[in-house]
Amino acid sequence: MPLSSDLNRIGEQLHALARAQRTLQELLQAVVNITGELELPAVLRRIVRTAMDLVGARYGAMGVLDQEGRLLEEFIPLGLTAHELADLEGVELPRGRGLLGHLIHHPEPLRVKDISRHPESAGFPPGHPPMRSLLGVAISVRGRIYGNLYLSERKDGQPFDRHDEGVIRALAGTAGVAIENARLYQQVQHSSEQFQRLLLPRLPDLRPFAAGAAYRPASAPAAVGGDWYDAMLLPGGACAAVIGDVVGHDLRAAADMSQIRNMLRALYYDPGAAPSTSLSRLDRIMNAALDEAPVATALLARLEPADGTWRLRWSSAGHPPPLVLLPDGRVRYLDVEPGLPLGVAPDLPRPDHCRPLPVDSTVVLFTDGLVEVPGQPLDRGLDALAVTASRLVGLAPEDLCRALVAHRPGNGHDDKAVIALRTPPLTSYGSS
Numbered sequence: 001m002p003l004s005s006d007l008n009r010i011g012e013q014l015h016a017l018a019r020a021q022r023t024l025q026e027l028l029q030a031v032v033n034i035t036g037e038l039e040l041p042a043v044l045r046r047i048v049r050t051a052m053d054l055v056g057a058r059y060g061a062m063g064v065l066d067q068e069g070r071l072l073e074e075f076i077p078l079g080l081t082a083h084e085l086a087d088l089e090g091v092e093l094p095r096g097r098g099l100l101g102h103l104i105h106h107p108e109p110l111r112v113k114d115i116s117r118h119p120e121s122a123g124f125p126p127g128h129p130p131m132r133s134l135l136g137v138a139i140s141v142r143g144r145i146y147g148n149l150y151l152s153e154r155k156d157g158q159p160f161d162r163h164d165e166g167v168i169r170a171l172a173g174t175a176g177v178a179i180e181n182a183r184l185y186q187q188v189q190h191s192s193e194q195f196q197r198l199l200l201p202r203l204p205d206l207r208p209f210a211a212g213a214a215y216r217p218a219s220a221p222a223a224v225g226g227d228w229y230d231a232m233l234l235p236g237g238a239c240a241a242v243i244g245d246v247v248g249h250d251l252r253a254a255a256d257m258s259q260i261r262n263m264l265r266a267l268y269y270d271p272g273a274a275p276s277t278s279l280s281r282l283d284r285i286m287n288a289a290l291d292e293a294p295v296a297t298a299l300l301a302r303l304e305p306a307d308g309t310w311r312l313r314w315s316s317a318g319h320p321p322p323l324v325l326l327p328d329g330r331v332r333y334l335d336v337e338p339g340l341p342l343g344v345a346p347d348l349p350r351p352d353h354c355r356p357l358p359v360d361s362t363v364v365l366f367t368d369g370l371v372e373v374p375g376q377p378l379d380r381g382l383d384a385l386a387v388t389a390s391r392l393v394g395l396a397p398e399d400l401c402r403a404l405v406a407h408r409p410g411n412g413h414d415d416k417a418v419i420a421l422r423t424p425p426l427t428s429y430g431s432s
Contacts, residue, residue: 040182047139047149047175048078054171055164057151059131062139063100064147072100072147080129087127098122099134103148107138109169113159115152135160137172141180149175203231208424209239209303212398214405215417226296227367227417228261234271237305241421242268243319243365244298260286260296260342268300275300275315276350279339283317283346295343299365303357303421310357310423315350317342320368320382323389325400327360331390333382362397362422364389369416370404397422 044062052060057079064074075093094100102120103110112118112134124131131152139146149172154160203213213229226246233239242264263285267278279300286294301314301322314322314334318341321333336353357363371381388407392400397420404418 040179043178043182044076045078047171047178048076051149051151051168051171052079054167055135055151055160056155057135057160058153058155059129059151061150062147063094063104063150065104065145069145070104072104074147084129087129088125091125091127099136100148100150103136103138103150104145107140107145107148109138109165110134110136111160111165133159135164135168137165137168139172139175139179141176141183146176146179203419204233206231206233206239206421209233210397210422210424211239211241211420212396212401213417213419214398214401215415216405217415226294227369227415229365229417229419230261230265231419231421232265232269234269234302234304236271238271238302239304239421240268240300240302241363241365241419242298242300243367243417243419244296245319245367245369245417246294246296260294260298264298264300268302274352275302275313276339276352279315279317279342280346280350283342286343287346295341297341297368301363301365303363303423305426306356308426310359310361310426312355312357312363313352315339315352317350318344320366320371323364323366323386324355324357325362325364325389325393327358329390329393331386331393333386357423359423359425362393362400362420364400364404364418364420366404366418367416370418 044064048060048062051057059077059079061075061077063072064076065071066073072094080088098121099110099112099115099118101122114132115121115134116123116132133153135151137149139149149168151160151164151168154164203211211231213231215227215229227244228246229241229243231239231241242261244260244264246260260282264278264282267273267281268275270278273281279298282298297317297319299314299316299319299322301312304311304313312322312324312334316336316338318338321335321338323331323333325331334353334355337351339350340348366385368378371385372378373381385404385407388404389400392403395403401418401420405416
């Protein structure tokens with residue numbers, strides 16, 4: 001008997017040790033999975049899903065507290081079937097009463113075998129799936145309770161045990177770090193975007209031209225880019241627009257972009273200078289004035305009235321071609337020799353190009369982030385952009401730009417900018 005008892009005890013200990021080892025491996029993998037996410041909504045859902053997998057729970061949820069830490073501001077449930085979700089349609093999400101409220105006000109791990117028998121149970125709303133057991137753990141971020149993790153109904157029908165509680169408590173510590181990282185990511189991304197937008201100009205009043213512009217930062221954190229746009233009315237009734245992209249995704253690229261944009265604005269205000277002349281002058285000034293001249297692409301275009309129609313004159317420094325939306329619905333690229341980027345060979349001549357355009361034509365200038373996808377031919381992205389633009393011909397330039405940026409044929413890893421000008425009627429244009 002003593003020998004049999006000892007063997008049983010050793011067997012139980014080995015079984016417990018094996019379970020602990022499996023749990024440790026699963027927990028380590030869970031940490032990798034959770035910390036690999038950076039977008040906060042995805043992080044929260046990943047935490048809930050991982051907790052469910054670790055203890056074999058059928059249902060899981062994350063309750064995010066409000067600023068005062070008294071009520072649930074957000075509730076993220078997982079595990080509900082489509083039928084169960086349909087039964088709960090129209091039911092208000094939990095606000096933090098009953099057992100959920102108990103965990104909010106007493107942030108200690110909570111294990112309940114039978115929810116209905118707990119003295120603080122508030123019951124379930126009509127249509128709610130039956131739930132008997134509950135395991136709840138608070139999640140803190142920088143010493144403050146951020147929310148609570150709720151699990152219900154082990155798939156094997158057993159109540160949650162002390163082992164489950166220990167695993168989820170360990171996960172909650174990692175979850176707090178992952179949530180804090182995601183919040184910092186959001187803050188950095190927002191600050192970078194705000195900084196970039198402050199460097200970009202607000203389009204001035206360009207009437208009688210209709211105009212619009214849009215910018216979207218890269219998806220990577222702190223990826224401040226070098227994309228820019230600008231436009232200005234010129235003497236004689238012309239309107240100039242420029243789009244550009246400084247190589248790089250950092251503060252240096254953004255600073256270089258700001259300098260280049262300001263220098264070019266002064267240069268293209270001269271209505272007597274061809275676009276190629278302005279770009280050549282800019283290239284030489286960059287080479288002489290900047291300690292380390294950056295490499296950048298740019299396209300300078302000018303719309304001017306001529307002989308009862310509009311004339312588009314432009315010069316490109318290694319930039320994607322203009323996209324023109326004609327009033328009859330046709331969409332075409334003005335694909336010509338793009339020339340060399342700025343900062344490569346300042347003394348080489350640059351070509352000018354010219355095309356007549358009818359009234360109500362829209363000229364769209366954009367950066368490569370809108371069309372470039374690594375590993376794919378650039379033509380594929382250009383074709384996708386043209387197809388999208390053909391469906392949006394009737395939109396105002398401002399709405400057109402926002403729609404093109406939102407469509408994002410690119411992969412989101414580069415910032416993107418777009419500017420559009422629409423030619424106005426020529427009636428009495430000279431006198432106005």
